Amino acid sequence: MRYEKPQTVAEAARLLSAEKGLSRILAGGTDVLVQMKSGLIEPDLIVDIKALPGLRSIVAEAGGFRVGAAVAGAQLAEDRDLKKAWPGVVEAANLIGSTQVQGRCTMAGNLCNASPAADSVPALVAAGATVRIAGPGAARDVAVETIPAGPGKTTLKKGEFVTSIFLPARPARSADAYLRFIPRSEMDIAVAAAAVNLTLDAEGRVTAARVALGAVAPTVLLVEAAAAALIGSKLEEAALEKLSAACSAAAKPIDDKRGSVAYRKDVVGVLAKRAARIAYTRAGGKQ
Amino acid sequence: MSITVSTSVNGDAVEFVCPPEETLLDALRNRLGLTGAKEGCGTGDCGACSVTLNGRLVCSCLVLAAEAEGQEIGTIEGLAQGDKLHPLQQAFIDHAALQCGVCTPGILVAADALLKQNPEPSDEEVRFWLAGNLCRCTGYDKIVRAVQAAAAEMRRA
Numbered sequence: 028m029r030y031e032k033p034q035t036v037a038e039a040a041r042l043l044s045a046e047k048g049l050s051r052i053l054a055g056g057t058d059v060l061v062q063m064k065s066g067l068i069e070p071d072l073i074v075d076i077k078a079l080p081g082l083r084s085i086v087a088e089a090g091g092f093r094v095g096a097a098v099a100g101a102q103l104a105e106d107r108d109l110k111k112a113w114p115g116v117v118e119a120a121n122l123i124g125s126t127q128v129q130g131r132c133t134m135a136g137n138l139c140n141a142s143p144a145a146d147s148v149p150a151l152v153a154a155g156a157t158v159r160i161a162g163p164g165a166a167r168d169v170a171v172e173t174i175p176a177g178p179g180k181t182t183l184k185k186g187e188f189v190t191s192i193f194l195p196a197r198p199a200r201s202a203d204a205y206l207r208f209i210p211r212s213e214m215d216i217a218v219a220a221a222a223v224n225l226t227l228d229a230e231g232r233v234t235a236a237r238v239a240l241g242a243v244a245p246t247v248l249l250v251e252a253a254a255a256a257l258i259g260s261k262l263e264e265a266a267l268e269k270l271s272a273a274c275s276a277a278a279k280p281i282d283d284k285r286g287s288v289a290y291r292k293d294v295v296g297v298l299a300k301r302a303a304r305i306a307y308t309r310a311g312g313k314q
Numbered sequence: 315m316s317i318t319v320s321t322s323v324n325g326d327a328v329e330f331v332c333p334p335e336e337t338l339l340d341a342l343r344n345r346l347g348l349t350g351a352k353e354g355c356g357t358g359d360c361g362a363c364s365v366t367l368n369g370r371l372v373c374s375c376l377v378l379a380a381e382a383e384g385q386e387i388g389t390i391e392g393l394a395q396g397d398k399l400h401p402l403q404q405a406f407i408d409h410a411a412l413q414c415g416v417c418t419p420g421i422l423v424a425a426d427a428l429l430k431q432n433p434e435p436s437d438e439e440v441r442f443w444l445a446g447n448l449c450r451c452t453g454y455d456k457i458v459r460a461v462q463a464a465a466a467e468m469r470r471a
C-alpha cells in the first residue's frame with residue numbers, strides 16, 4: 028500500500044486516475060480504517076485529502092455555507108452560524124459515532140461510504156445540498172442524492188472525489204430537523220431515520236418542504252409525496268397523518284435482527300412526524 | 315515500502331519509520347514505547363486507544379501513523395507533571411474508578427479533553443462525552459463521580 032498526501036486537487040485526481048489497483052480516499056478514516064482492519068478492503072493506494080486547500084474550512088458563500096470535504100463533525104458543532112441556519116444537518120452529522128469519531132468523521136465520507144443508514148445523508152438531501160466533484164475533468168456540482176448508488180456504491184467515476192458540500196441560503200422562517208431510531212441512546216446504527224426541512228410564511232403556513240428518509244431502502248429516499256402533504260398546511264394533525272402515511276408507503280426496508288419490514292415502515296412515519304414538528308417549531312411556527 | 319514520520323508527542327519532537335498501513339496506535343505502542351493507549355477493539359468502538367490529534371480527541375486505532383506527520387499528538391503519558399499526578403488521575407484512585415484498568419488511560423485522556431472545553435459538565439454531559447469509552451468492570455458510576463470530583467478540584471485550583 029502507498030500513502031499519499033497531495034497538496035493540490037489536480038495532483039489528487041492524477042494519483043487516483045493513474046492507480047491500477049484499489050484506491051481509497053482518506054478523510055476521517057472512520058470507515059476506511061475499520062474496513063482495512065476487518066480485511067474487507069486491501070487498498071493499494073490511500074489518498075489523504077486533508078492537506079488540499081480549503082478542504083478543512085467552512086466558508087460563507089452566496090448566503091449559504093461551503094463545507095470542505097475534510098471538515099470533521101466536531102468542527103461542524105463549533106460553527107454557530109451553520110448550526111443556526113442548518114440545525115438538522117448539524118445534529119445529524121453529530122449523531123455519528125462517539126466523541127472520538129466526531130473528532131474525525133466527515134459528512135463527505137459518510138456520503139461516499141454509501142451506507143443506507145448513514146446519518147448525515149438524509150439531512151443533507153432534505154437540505155437540498157449539492158456536492159462539488161473534482162476529478163480528471165472540470166469540477167461539477169450535483170445534488171447530494173445523486174451520489175449514493177446502493178450499499179457501498181456511489182456514482183463517482185474513477186479519479187473523482189468530493190471537495191465540498193454546499194448548503195444553500197435560507198429564506199426567513201426556515202428550519203430542519205433529523206431523527207433516527209436506535210435501540211440504544213448512543214453509538215448504534217439507525218434502524219430508520221427521517222429528515223424534514225421546512226419554510227413557513229408569516230402566518231405559519233408551510234410554503235416549501237423536503238423530506239428524506241434513511242435506513243429504509245438501499246439508498247436515501249427523497250419523498251415528494253411526503254413534502255406535498257406538508258405544503259400549504261400549518262402542520263395540522265391531518266397533514267401529519269398524510270406525511271406519515273407517505274413515508275411508510277415510500278419505505279422499502281429490509282428485514283433483519285434490528286427491525287422487521289413492518290416495524291421499520293411504521294417507525295419511519297412516526298419519526299417523520301416528530302421531525303416535522305421540531306423543524307416547524309425551530310422555524311418559528313406555533314402548534 | 316516504509317515511511318519516515320516526524321511528529322510531536324506530548325510536546326516532544328519524535329521521528330519513526332513505519333509501513334504506510336500501520337496505525338498510530340501501533341506506532342505509539344511498538345515504536346515509541348508509549349503503551350498507555352490500549353487496543354481494546356481496533357475498530358473505534360471502545361475508546362481504549364484514545365489520544366488527542368491537534369487537541370481533538372480521536373481513536374488512535376483509526377488514524378494512520380503516517381497521518382501524524384507534522385501534527386501534534388497527546389497521549390496519557392503526557393497527563394501527569396513528572397511525579398505529580400493530574401487531578402483526574404488522583405480522583406480515579408481516590409474514587410476507585412478503575413478495576414482492571416484497561417479502559418483507564420483512554421477514559422482519562424477523554425475526560426481531560428472534556429474538562430478543557432467544559433470545566434463544569436453535568437453528569438449527563440460526562441456520560442454522553444464518554445459514550446465511546448467502554449468499561450466492562452466499573453459500571454461507569456464511579457468513573458462519572460471521579461470525573462466530577464476532579465472537575466471540582468480543578469475549578470478550585
Ligand SMILES: Cc1cc2nc3c(=O)[nH]c(=O)nc-3n(C[C@H](O)[C@H](O)[C@H](O)COP(=O)(O)OP(=O)(O)OC[C@H]3O[C@@H](n4cnc5c(N)ncnc54)[C@H](O)[C@@H]3O)c2cc1C
Nearest residue numbers: 052054055056057058059124133136137139145146189358
Ligand atoms: C465507532 C463508530 C461508530 C459509527 N457510528 C456511525 C453512526 O452513528 N452513523 C453513521 O452514519 N456512521 C457511523 N459510523 C461510520 C463513519 O464514522 C461515518 O460513515 C463517517 O461519516 C465516515 O467519514 P470519514 O471522514 O471518517 O470517512 P472515511 O473513512 O475517510 O471514508 C469513507 C468512505 O468514503 C470515501 N471518501 C471519503 N471522503 C471522500 C471524498 N471527499 N470524496 C470521495 N470519496 C470519499 C472513502 O474512500 C471511503 O470509501 C461509525 C463508525 C465508527 C468507527
Ligand code: FES
Nearest residue numbers: 354355356361375
Ligand atoms: S482500540 Fe481503538 S477504539 Fe477500541
Ligand code: FES
Nearest residue numbers: 413417449450451
Ligand atoms: S476498569 Fe476494567 S475495563 Fe474499565
